[in-house]
Amino acid sequence: MSNWKFRLQSAYATVTKGCRHAPHKPRDPRGISHSRLYHAKTFFTPLSRARAPQILVASSAAVAGIAALILSASSQRKALAESEPPQRLIRLHEIHQHNSTSDSYWVYHGTSVYDITEWVPNHPGGEVILRAVGGNIEPYWNIFTIHQKQEVYDILEQYLIGQIDPRDLVEGKAPMDDVDDPFKADxxxxxxxVVRSERPCNAETPEDQLGTFITPSNQHYVRNHLWVPDVKDGDNHRLVVELTDGTEKEYSVAEIRNNFKHHTITATLQCSGNRRAHMTAEARATSGLQWDIGAISNTQWTGVRLRDILHDAGLSVDMLPEDAKHVQFVGAEAYGASVPAIKAVDRYGDVLLVFEMNGKPLMRDHGFPLRLLCPGHVAARSVKWLNRIVVSDEESWSQWQRRDYKCFGPNQGSKVDWDEATSIQETPVQSAITSITNISKNRLANSELAKVYGLEEDAVKVAGYAMSGGGRDIVRVDVSPDDGKTWQQACLIDDESKGSKAWSWKRWEIAFAKHDVAKHVVVKAIDESYNCQPESYEATYNFKV
Structure with a gap:
């Protein structure tokens, strides 16, 4: 990559030559302005001996006044302390009663006790939190290490209800519960x-694989919200389909594979937070995994049409009932999501129940033995380890549908009305630079790019990917070697893709004379509807996604 370094200075993808950035400076985790973190100080200026007698009385009065203020403040603190009720002492056996079978959920952390009943519906990990209720939450946080940060501790403190009774403490500490590690079978x-978190595992496709059209299965990026279910018998894994009238039909994976027509499509899956680290670096801090450019992969998927399964279960797929607005999906590890019913049954939408990737059975990280594939949509809707489908008049009620994967205005922070925002479905148009390479003059004779762009001297080759959602094809990729001052069109690589629409990424490449390449190389993509990749991260800033 020579001495160019990747940098995303805007929503366009860019490369920076020889430039390093200071790390992002996070705001104080308590949300307090820094001016309030310092103690107020009084500064005294030395006085000349000639003036000292004149102000002796005033100085004495001032000292007396300060003493009075200190005494007054001390009295106020004492009165306030006496007015506060003593913290409730709670026995361990009472905490244990508020477990997953109770109407209220308690946990303890350290020696403090918390009633988290109101928080459970808002928990980003869904009802998996119920594993911890009725006991010590710390062992679970040691497993789900993503919780070990100040903002999580601050949320917990809002639900404080008391302290563990000293009679249940051992050497001043609460007992540490032994818990089963749900990740041990991953x-x-x-x-x-490129690992971004270990538990749950979230990892990017390595950079050298982003230049291939089909991503090898073991190099496909991994996005897990929880642990990976350990399904021993894939053929007998069950899928239940429920219609709006409550009727259900059950299928085994073997029945799905043997009784319905197979379809193979080439489709790109991308985490909706891909390139989030760039938004943090170039706009403001964002919440969530700080993905670079590799939370994206392109794969050949084989399965059966969801449309065919729903039709077999009794749904009128050509004339949907009025109450069939959404199709909900539930995974074996508790993850849930939904897509509009009109997408689910679209004969050209290629929504599949998948059991193979790249010609072999699904890998466990990618949904073995059965997953949904909803091409053209963010990967958050393609539920893995699928075990239930519900046709409904409402979206999925899962945390990941209702309080995650949504967009807000650039002026909005984390305290937003989630119910007012629309769930993200189709992927917006985008592109990224994946490599930049020097081409010496003596190698130009064998370079097709040199012929295309009329190069006869040392050159720089830039390559990357572009894609858009909804099956919209990429029709143009514009690249600027000088931070947007001038533009040229990249060569689009004509890869063979399967499917009713353009579900795959489009690879592109371009070359410039080396002396024309300035500090920033910028790329933007345009799809067949002439949607254009936005220029600024600040204008499209979203605190979460």
Whole structure:
């Protein structure tokens, strides 16, 4: 990559030559302005001896006044302390009663006790939090290490109700519960994946694989919200389909594979937070995993049409009932999401129940033995380890549908009305630079790009990917070697893709004379509807996604 370094200075993808940035400076985790973190100070200026007698009385009065203020403040603190009720002492056996079978949920952390009943519906990990209620939450936080940060501790403190009774403490500490590690059966993964979190595993496709059209299965990016279910018998894994009238039909994976027509499509899956680290660096801090450009992969998927399964279960797919607005999906580990019913049954929408990737059975990280594939939509809707489908008049009620994967205005912070925002479905148009390479003059004779762009001297080759949602094809990729001052069109690589629409990424490449390449190289993509990749991160800033 020579001495160019990747940098995303805007929503356009850019590369920076020889430039390093100061790390992002996070705001104080308590949300307090820094001016309030310092103690107020009084500064005294030395006085000349000639003036000292004149102000002796005033100085004495001032000292007396300060003493009075200190005494007054001390009295106020004492009165306030006496007015506060003593903290409630709670026995461990009472905490244990407020477990997952109770109407209220308690946990303890350290020696403090919390009633988190109101928080459970808002928990980003869904009802998995119920594993911890009735006991010590710390062992679970040691497993789900993403919780070990100040903002989580601050949320917990809002639900404080008391302290553990000293009679139940051992040497001043609460007992540490032994808990079963739900990640102990997770699969082995390729060492070349770029890991962003270990528990749950979230990892990017390595940079050298972003230039291939089909991503090798073991190099496909991994996005897990929880642990990986350990399904022993894939053929007998069950899927239940429920219609709006409550009727249900059950299928085994073997029945799905053997009784319905197979379809293979080539489709790109991308986490909706892909390139989030760039938004943090170039706009403001964002919440969530700080993905670079690799939370994206392109794969050949084989399965059966969801449309065919729903029709077999009794749904009128050509004339949907009025109450069939959404199709909800539930995974074996508790993850849930939904897509509009009109997408689910679209004969050209290629929504599949998948059991193979790249010609082989699904890998465990990617949904073995059965997953949904909703091409053209953010990957958050393609539920893995699928075990239930519900046709409904409402969206999924899961945390990941209702209080995650939504967009807000650039002026809005984390305290938003989630119910007012629309769930993200189709992927917006975008592109990214994946490599930049020097081409010496003596190698130009064998370079097709040199012929296309009329190069006869040392050159720089830039390559990357572009994609858009909804099956919209990429029709143009514009690249600027000088931070947007001038533009040229990249060559679009004509890869063979399967499917009713353009579900795959489009690879592109371009070359410039080396002396024309300035500090920033910028790329933007345009799809067939002439949607254009936005220029500014600040204008499209979203605190979460």
């Amino acid at each position: 699969p082995q993964r390729s060492d070349t994946l």
